[in-house]
Amino acid sequence: MKSSLLASLAALAAAAGCCCQAQAADAAAPAPQRTFTVGFDADFPPYGFRGDDGQFAGFDLDLAREVCKRKGWKFVAKPIEWAAKDTELSAGTIDCIWNGFTMSPERLDKYTWTVPYVQNKQLVLVKADGGVKTFADLKGKAVAVQDGSSGAEAMEAKLEEAKKADASFAFSDLKKVPDYVTAFTMLQSGAVDALGLDSAVAGGFVEKGAGAFVTLEEPLMQELYGVGFKLGNVELRDIVQTTLKEMVADGTAAKILAHWAEEEISHGGDQIDFVLKP
Numbered sequence: 001m002k003s004s005l006l007a008s009l010a011a012l013a014a015a016a017g018c019c020c021q022a023q024a025a026d027a028a029a030p031a032p033q034r035t036f037t038v039g040f041d042a043d044f045p046p047y048g049f050r051g052d053d054g055q056f057a058g059f060d061l062d063l064a065r066e067v068c069k070r071k072g073w074k075f076v077a078k079p080i081e082w083a084a085k086d087t088e089l090s091a092g093t094i095d096c097i098w099n100g101f102t103m104s105p106e107r108l109d110k111y112t113w114t115v116p117y118v119q120n121k122q123l124v125l126v127k128a129d130g131g132v133k134t135f136a137d138l139k140g141k142a143v144a145v146q147d148g149s150s151g152a153e154a155m156e157a158k159l160e161e162a163k164k165a166d167a168s169f170a171f172s173d174l175k176k177v178p179d180y181v182t183a184f185t186m187l188q189s190g191a192v193d194a195l196g197l198d199s200a201v202a203g204g205f206v207e208k209g210a211g212a213f214v215t216l217e218e219p220l221m222q223e224l225y226g227v228g229f230k231l232g233n234v235e236l237r238d239i240v241q242t243t244l245k246e247m248v249a250d251g252t253a254a255k256i257l258a259h260w261a262e263e264e265i266s267h268g269g270d271q272i273d274f275v276l277k278p
């Protein structure tokens with residue numbers, strides 16, 4: 001009887017020891033690393049694109065990557081169809097839209113935004129020898145825009161404005177395409193006569209075209225860029241916004257900007273007008 005009791009006590013002690021060891025191991029185990037997934041258009045240089053080496057690159061991606069480095073997060077760049085950005089954000093497949101995202105009046109109440117960090121213009125890109133010098137010259141011409149972009153909104157608004165001055169004003173076609181690379185290819189081939197797009201993207205195309213393309217002097221629209229989060233996600237927005245301001249204050253943002261201005265001119269990196277203050 002005594003030996004049985006001792007055996008039982010020994011078994012209980014062993015079980016308790018295993019339990020304590022397991023609890024200690026659980027306590028020592030590191031918390032899972034937070035993943036920060038950025039939704040972006042992979043054909044939108046200099047803010048986000050696939051580089052010649054096949055890797056994703058971009059000014060916005062570099063900013064987001066630095067935020068993750070400082071917060072100990074795992075950075076994930078997720079290319080998306082721009083027209084499907086709201087679906088991606090609502091489904092939780094991305095944490096934010098960070099890719100030259102315009103804070104247009106129509107969008108302000110649809111997302112939780114950071115403060116603006118880039119000032120930008122929407123421009124019209126044409127062939128230098130195409131005979132188009134002003135917006136009025138686009139009457140009867142074919143025009144391309146990216147579907148779901150602020151460039152598309154600006155082009156349609158400018159078209160309506162032109163119609164008020166001239167009831168007969170119209171494009172022969174307004175083509176909405178998935179990305180700017182496709183639209184630029186259409187302009188190169190003559191499938192369209194003009195392309196409405198972001199000024200930095202236009203700057204990259206002009207640089208690559210070596211004189212073959214120019215932008216019209218009159219912009220379609222002035223705009224500001226921000227990082228857009230799902231409406232109500234103030235906590236994550238605040239963390240990212242505070243970290244961005246810290247990057248401005250300690251000079252890191254300026255170093256990232258200088259890299260794009262000096263080494264990524266062919267992608268429009270010298271056209272980024274960074275306006276965020278600490």
